[in-house]
Amino acid sequence: MAQPRARSIVCNLMATLIILGTAFPACASLGGDTASIQADQTHMQGTRTTKSAGAYEVHEIQAATGTVVEEYLSQDGKVFAVAWHGPRLPDLRQLLGGYFEQYRAAAQSPSGMRMVHKPIMIALPGLVVQIGGHIGAFSGRAYVPETLPAGVRAEDIQ
């Protein structure tokens, strides 16, 4: 649990640098805070709208590529889930941040005995990532099950 906090501080610092126009890689949103959402918006050259859903807020970023990214922010200011849909995949290295390498390792590990092209369904103890669709229309979501606010179900993230 210490790690997300440390990352949050780094995120804030990096977000500040980005606002100052420094070409630093932006920090992640999953596990991040409101500053990291701002960093994502900047990275995606997007516009943002916010709506409240009771126990959390959904920050919707319309990226320049036409893809829509939704970031789910808990009342204590942490992004516990992200979802996306549109013609392009978002930059998942950016969006998953500290969770990216864990996700990438799972996405690239051989599974099954046949070569197939099919949707991605990753369910690790501390990370769920699902990606579907086809060229020109991707959709997906990622969340950290342990950090879902009370009363929030996985199917609420879409």
Place this chain on the structure above:
Amino acid sequence: MRDIRIFVTLTASLICAFLIACGGGSSSSTTPNTIASTGSNVAPIAVNGGPTGEYADAAFASVTVCVPGTSNCQTIDGVLVDTGSFGLRILSSALTTVSLPQQKASDGNAVAECLTFLASYTWGPVQTADVQIAGEKASSVPIQVLSDTDFTAPSSCTSSGFQSADTIDTLGANGILGVGLAAQDCGSPCLASYDQYYECPSSGCVATGNETLAQQVVNPVAMFATDNNGVIVELPAVSSGGEPSVSGSLVFGIGTQSNNGLGSTTVYTAPEGSFTTTYDGQSYPGSFIDSGSNGYFFLDSSLTGLTSCGNSSIAPGFYCPANTTSFKATNQGNNAASGTVSFSIADAETLFANQGDSAFGNLGGVSSNSAPFYFDWGLPFFFGRNVFVAIVGASTPGGTGPYWAY
């Protein structure tokens, strides 16, 4: 070779006629589909394990590429037939006897491409080739040559986290023949900033926002001199337990020859590359037909009632029902045309366990665990029916593409 194939096809047709229904019920019709076997617009295809023997439910063709304007050519077999992508991609490692010219940007830098598929991406230089398939030819076609080593994939290409599919081991094929609904593999978005086409100076590849439509990797069918408005994928029905290999045809053109008419098929228009599938009273827009998907991927366990195979099983992501289960769903095009599809899903672990089999008529899996739910009518959908794919903007007797018809 051709005579033997005709004989086999005729024999199979006769056997089918006697048995009334051939196999796994992948078609709602009991009349076997007619598969074209002769003509300059007919290329043989086969559903088998592919060059590495590992594929399930994938169709392969042979494609000849030539240095433009010369007779310096190489025929590449084991090329995946994919109606879900657009353009020809060949492994660099498979191009052993021809060296194709590199596409260059106006400043002289080499152009490379990163194309994100679902769960993998292809990376490598854009080169130019004359392309021949069956009797059809297209001149100076931009194609993608797949290579991790000619240029280093930049961070914006690897940010999907997906595996690159640029080697025989990771692609399982010698290339991809993208013959889907679109002509270019990007279109107008790549005239603006989009992380797909790159210029590669010695300092490293950077995204370019000015890859014109004519420079983009293009569906070679759209550049054929004739029979260029679309394709038909024709595969026979398969037996319910699976088969080692089945043979069919990739036919070029729609309504341009005596062997590629629409007949009594129904046209389902798909202006955004998708149509609506309705199942159990629920409509799922964003559904699509894709020969490059290796199963019926639809909904999830809660909506289908089908058990998922375990994550550590030999078929993760697929359905493993205790009993083979039948489904009926209705497809509807943007033109309001609709029709019912019947299909069955069997235990994928049982199917895969028979290692000699590669063609499965009732293989299915989960498409999504959350909204948006959708149907991906993958290769099993093609068994026992001829599926027409009309290219966007192309004129056909069934109207202007894009549409699917079957």
